[in-house]
Amino acid sequence: MTGTGSLVRLALRRDRLVLPLWVLVTAMLPIVQTTGIAELYPTEQGLRRFAASFGANPAMEALLGPIQHWNAAAMGVWRAAFIPVVLALASLLTVIRHTRVEEETGRRELLGSAVVGRNAGLTAALTVTVAANLAVGLIIVATFAGRGYALAGALATGLGYAVVGTVFAAVGAVAAQLTESASGARAIAASVLGGTYLLRMAGDSTGAAWLSWLSPIAWAQQMRPFAGEVWWPALLAAVAAAALSGVAYALTGRRDVAAGVLPPGLGPAQAAPGFGSLWALAWRLHRGTLLGWSAGLAVFGAVVGGAAQDAAGAMAGNAQLREMMARLGGESNISDSFLATVVGVFGIAVSGYAVQAALRARGEETLGRAEPLLSGAVSRTRWMASHLVFALLGPVVVLAVLGLAIGAAYGAGSGDLAGQLPRVTGAALAQLPAVWSLAALAAALFGLLPRLAGLTWAALAMFLLLGQVGALLGLPAAALDLSPFSHLLKLPGGEVTATPLLVLTAIAAALLAIGLHGFRRRDTG
Structure with a gap:
């Protein structure tokens, strides 16, 4: 772990523009959606009618998940249900950027020739990304609590966002160990994200509700923010993130720098006739x-x-x-x-x-x-x-x-x-x-x-x-x-x-x- 602190400062400096942007955008959208719905439907009757209209719609349930309650805060969090997917994508891309991209460009080898431990790069990437997700969660809690919404619901919303991002940061860490190219790592991690989103869609729109429990994206919804909070799905996400991070550390010790665990496929001995342009x-x-x-x-x-x-x-x-x-x-x-x-x-x-x-x-x-x-x-x-x-x-x-x-x-x-x-x-x-x-x-x-x-x-x-x-x-x-x-x-x-x-x-x-x-x-x- 030697040199982790220096690599954290380097990552923060390199992402000084992009990192605050995706943190603020993903953190502010839930309260923005909630405010918009509260202004459109200022009465309890209007909110109930709004929730009932969408609650019986399998299309919206497939896209955004089930509606947990008719109140404005619960509906706002439901309307922003695609934002955790964006947060997950930003998290896995950030980890890959500071791990596999660094190796592909040769910068990791230069840093490794100094006093930097083998696990320092991965640890720094995970530290920065997890901290960013925690910042998203804290901003969400502050914005909802500052507008007078229940603190328990605000905590459930913020924690749900943070754990989803953390799980997919660990997914990005594992993907970065598998291939020797950053594009391949992004493809693997993005495929996992897309597959889990489809699992959530299938579980929420069909009778096979158990499929949703296979998707980390659904775990934040299962915490039921502003609808009678349930806390144990956050523990499930923490266990998954820890297990995936452990796999990433184990894999990084089994490969050479700039190489991947999966060996690259050998191309043909002769290039195809059309490959000369x-x-x-x-x-x-x-x-x-x-x-x-x-x-x-x-x-x-x-x-x-x-x-x-x-x-x-x-x-x-x-x-x-x-x-x-x-x-x-x-x-x-x-x-x-x-x-x-x-x-x-x-x-x-x-x-x-x-x-x-x-x-x-x-x-x-x-x-x-x-x-x-x-x-x-x-x-x-x-x-x-x-x-x-x-x-x-x-x-x-x-x-x-x-x-x-x-x-x-x-x-x-x-x-x-x-x-x-x-x-x-x-x-x-x-x-x-x-x-x-x-x-x-x-x-x-x-x-x-x-x-x-x-x-x-x-x-x-x-x-x-x-x-x-x-x-x-x-x-x-x-x-x-x-x-x-x-x-x-x-x-x-x-x-x-x-x-x-x-x-x-x-x-x-x-x-x-x-x-x-x-x-x-x-x-x-």
């Missing part, structure tokens, strides 16, 4: 991420599309809920409002893929793999474009798969497959200009200010926050207009106009041009 290399680097996103959204799209009819029935008898959904989504009917809201949320999620693909060029540069290519007969523009094509065309594929999955499931359930399939697919593809804007912002920062390229994630988090709670809180139009997603068409069901799509596309094109021009003029490294 820059575009083939880019496909090799991006294909796993593209296929993974496409498969995941196909599953989620099928679930959402199949439940859209039930969601429409649940909203039909609630005028306030219809108004809220119309402000967030489509405007023609209840089903379209629900579908437009869901498509909009997934559009922001797909922006995460676009940013990830655009920043892959930055990863190749920092790992030293770009310079050998650029020293040959490869222009900087072609090399950067080989990555940007996946940031631009990849979202087309992912959103098309999402739209086809939702449209097919919804169309089959409503008996109008031929009519709904193109409508919903078009609505999904209408998210592209905003998604391209985020990818282009990442490209512009990479070309001009590569050290600040990671701030694109901060922009995405801000847009997510505005989209989720801005309309509910009645924020001014100037604030909502900061997000490119606020300018998109509300489809299916809304009026189709080309102007916002063209303007956003033009902005994205300008940012891409700036990024390409900047990369041509700056030094690499």
Whole structure:
């Protein structure tokens, strides 16, 4: 453990911008959702009707889990049920960043040549991430208690968030030991997160409730904040986190630095005929991420599309809920409002893929793999474009798969497959200009200010926050207009106009041009 304190300070310095951002965003959303619901439904009768409408809806139960109680605080925590998933993702990525990425870039070996123990890096990464999760929990407790809500419920909410993040920090620690690449570790950890979320969805929306107990995400819900708190699921999460951390420490002692426990597969002796181009290399680097996103959204799209009819029935008898959904989504009917809201949320999620693909060029540069290519007969523009094509065309594929999955499931359930399939697919593809804007912002920062390229994630988090709670809180139009997603068409069901799509596309094109021009003029490294 020698040198752990110094590595903790180093990790905090490197994450001085990103770490406070995801801590504050995830910590503030529960109270923001609660405040919005309390303002929309100021009476007990309204809250009961709101809870009853959603409580009988299997679609919302699958997406967010069961409603534990009708009071505003319990409903706010339920409405923010996807935030622990975001917290879990941030936690596992943080651990991988300070463990496997450090080894892949060679920095861990340099540090290891000094007075630094073998377990210091893993311990520092877990310490920083667990401390961040505890900070999230404490902020949640303070915000709810400060607004006069029950202290026990506030403690259960904060503790639930903290233990979910801690469990997936340990998942990230184990994944970092298995492969020799950071991208492989992220894929393993993200697959575990997606699988546990699907287990929770299956357990909460079917008769097999025991499946939810296999998901750490559900353990926070089982603590029943503001609904007669139950504390022992936190102990279950603590045991799981400790066991996974123990596995990570055991594995790190069984492998060499920069190596993984799982041996890398040997490639063929002769390269395939089509693997001799820059575009083939880019496909090799991006294909796993593209296929993974496409498969995941196909599953989620099928679930959402199949439940859209039930969601429409649940909203039909609630005028306030219809108004809220119309402000967030489509405007023609209840089903379209629900579908437009869901498509909009997934559009922001797909922006995460676009940013990830655009920043892959930055990863190749920092790992030293770009310079050998650029020293040959490869222009900087072609090399950067080989990555940007996946940031631009990849979202087309992912959103098309999402739209086809939702449209097919919804169309089959409503008996109008031929009519709904193109409508919903078009609505999904209408998210592209905003998604391209985020990818282009990442490209512009990479070309001009590569050290600040990671701030694109901060922009995405801000847009997510505005989209989720801005309309509910009645924020001014100037604030909502900061997000490119606020300018998109509300489809299916809304009026189709080309102007916002063209303007956003033009902005994205300008940012891409700036990024390409900047990369041509700056030094690499």
